[in-house]
Amino acid sequence: MTSIPIRPARRARWVAALGAVALLAPAVAVGPGASAATGGSAAVVRTDLGAVRGTVAADHRSFQGIPYARPPLGALRWAPPLPAPTWTGVRDATRPGDACAQLQGLPMDDPSESEDCLYLNVTTPRTSARTPRPVLVWLHGGDFRFGRGDVYGGQRLATGGDVIVVTVNYRLGALGFLAHPALADGGRSVGNYGLQDQQAALRWVSRNAAAFGGDPGNVTLFGQSAGATSVCAQLAAPASAGLFHRAILQSNSCANPVQTRAAATVAADEFARTVGCANSRTVAACLRGRDPARLIEAAGYPGAGVDLGPVVDGRTLPVDPAEALAAGRLHPVPVLTGMNRDESRLLVWGMERSGMNCPTPPEPDQQPESCPLTDEQYREQVRAAFGDRAEEVLARYPRDDAYSASETLAAVLTDHDYAEPIYSAALEFAGRVPTYAYEFADDDAPFFTDGPESTFPTGAYHCAELPYLFAVDYAEALTPTQRRLSDEMVRVWSDFARAGRADWPRLRGGSPYVRVLAGDGGSGTRDFAEAHSYDFWRSFRG
Numbered sequence: 001m002t003s004i005p006i007r008p009a010r011r012a013r014w015v016a017a018l019g020a021v022a023l024l025a026p027a028v029a030v031g032p033g034a035s036a037a038t039g040g041s042a043a044v045v046r047t048d049l050g051a052v053r054g055t056v057a058a059d060h061r062s063f064q065g066i067p068y069a070r071p072p073l074g075a076l077r078w079a080p081p082l083p084a085p086t087w088t089g090v091r092d093a094t095r096p097g098d099a100c101a102q103l104q105g106l107p108m109d110d111p112s113e114s115e116d117c118l119y120l121n122v123t124t125p126r127t128s129a130r131t132p133r134p135v136l137v138w139l140h141g142g143d144f145r146f147g148r149g150d151v152y153g154g155q156r157l158a159t160g161g162d163v164i165v166v167t168v169n170y171r172l173g174a175l176g177f178l179a180h181p182a183l184a185d186g187g188r189s190v191g192n193y194g195l196q197d198q199q200a201a202l203r204w205v206s207r208n209a210a211a212f213g214g215d216p217g218n219v220t221l222f223g224q225s226a227g228a229t230s231v232c233a234q235l236a237a238p239a240s241a242g243l244f245h246r247a248i249l250q251s252n253s254c255a256n257p258v259q260t261r262a263a264a265t266v267a268a269d270e271f272a273r274t275v276g277c278a279n280s281r282t283v284a285a286c287l288r289g290r291d292p293a294r295l296i297e298a299a300g301y302p303g304a305g306v307d308l309g310p311v312v313d314g315r316t317l318p319v320d321p322a323e324a325l326a327a328g329r330l331h332p333v334p335v336l337t338g339m340n341r342d343e344s345r346l347l348v349w350g351m352e353r354s355g356m357n358c359p360t361p362p363e364p365d366q367q368p369e370s371c372p373l374t375d376e377q378y379r380e381q382v383r384a385a386f387g388d389r390a391e392e393v394l395a396r397y398p399r400d401d402a403y404s405a406s407e408t409l410a411a412v413l414t415d416h417d418y419a420e421p422i423y424s425a426a427l428e429f430a431g432r433v434p435t436y437a438y439e440f441a442d443d444d445a446p447f448f449t450d451g452p453e454s455t456f457p458t459g460a461y462h463c464a465e466l467p468y469l470f471a472v473d474y475a476e477a478l479t480p481t482q483r484r485l486s487d488e489m490v491r492v493w494s495d496f497a498r499a500g501r502a503d504w505p506r507l508r509g510g511s512p513y514v515r516v517l518a519g520d521g522g523s524g525t526r527d528f529a530e531a532h533s534y535d536f537w538r539s540f541r542g
Contacts, residue, residue: 161494
């Protein structure tokens with residue numbers, strides 16, 4: 001049996017793509033158009049670009065597919081986003097815009113070849129308020145390769161928390177983060193186009209929040225996984241200063257470094273070779289001439305394709321967020337940060353689901369079966385990941401009858417890849433701004449797919465908290481107990497957005513306790529450092 005080594009720096013980034021094969025939802029998005037209809041009602045809101053007509057439900061209003069930037073087509077591919085054009089009449093905002101070009105990802109993420117994708121969605125309570133409501137702007141996860149804003153229905157947060165929710169599409173993969181020097185037309189920086197899109201969306205929110213009943217002076221930027229990495233990047237980005245006033249980071253950490261310019265250039269050169277542009281006299285023209293399907297195919301899936309994501313480019317991101325955090329140079333806003341107790345059980349489920357650890361790995365055209373990891377495979381995985389320090393890890397996380405080999409490997413990777421960097425960053429934040437830490441810990445969180453069952457309990461896996469906050473497809477599986485936990489979480493997120501604080505004590509260096517969010521009365525506090533062997537893993541940073 002061959003081990004499946006995964007570099008630690010990439011595990012947290014590509015976990016969201018595991019399980020994509022044979023677990024995919026059909027594409028349903030339809031690009032929005034404009035209507036000549038006019039009229040005044042709760043369904044019509046006038047933005048600075050023109051009027052939009054949304055949908056009014058019993059308890060909320062939704063406005064989908066609102067353009068916040070000009071479509072990045074033609075010469076605007078790999079260019080900073082430009083202001084969207086105005087329109088006359090009333091634009092239809094009852095359907096989402098296209099997702100940005102991407103391969104097939106998780107079941108909630110449809111494939112797309114569209115570059116006309118810079119749209120956002122707004123959800124508000126149906127009733128008006130005497131004072132402007134807080135605004136929460138959501139940046140989706142997906143390894144910077146997958147995802148779309150509209151699948152995260154904002155009605156649960158909007159109605160339960162009395163807030164405005166904005167979800168955003170931003171350019172992904174090579175179209176959002178390719179940092180090839182040949183693209184530096186006019187001396188501009190390269191890469192980070194997806195981060196620039198997020199900034200354009202935040203500027204749109206500043207200009208238009210009031211039209212939807214929101215407070216442009218009280219904006220919370222929140223995201224999960226790659227979305228949390230994006231929040232970290234915006235905390236360090238000069239152009240984002242003043243565009244948001246609180247930050248929520250779910251399941252990723254500002255302590256994890258992003259790509260250096262040198263590494264991003266190497267990846268971009270590799271990408272150019274893959275699409276047949278490396279030897280062209282005009283690399284930029286060659287790249288711009290490739291069709292988006294070819295570009296997203298060449299970028300590939302995480303762990304098998306080109307490394308893509310935020311890069312320290314000297315302009316959009318002058319310094320790595322990890323360095324800015326350590327130096328106290330992030331925008332000084334209150335922070336709510338945390339993780340799911342069993343994050344890496346999704347990753348190990350993906351290993352099992354691939355069938356590559358089975359006694360006989362599947363052929364390329366075979367449907368794989370799930371096989372539990374053996375004790376020897378567990379040890380092989382740890383040795384592949386931790387090299388000279390593997391025996392220390394095996395001694396700290398011995399195999400026993402209480403947990404399977406798969407669960408034990410997931411505990412190792414959760415504590416190393418998530419708990420240590422997230423808690424380290426939380427302590428850094430706590431020394432400078434009001435900081436609140438949580439751990440989502442529902443043992444029975446609904447799994448995101450109806451595919452083959454895992455050979456072990458998936459617990460509070462990576463992405464497990466999402467249906468407690470958003471109206472995603474698998475939120476319908478929540479039990480009454482879980483709906484009460486959902487209500488608690490909606491209250492925590494919205495109260496933090498409203499006032500910059502939570503209903504438990506701020507994190508401080510002398511207190512290792514974080515708030516545990518669990519169903520059936522299980523919420524409370526926990527010694528996070530002890531539970532996740534924080535000091536042990538901290539020693540690995542040197």
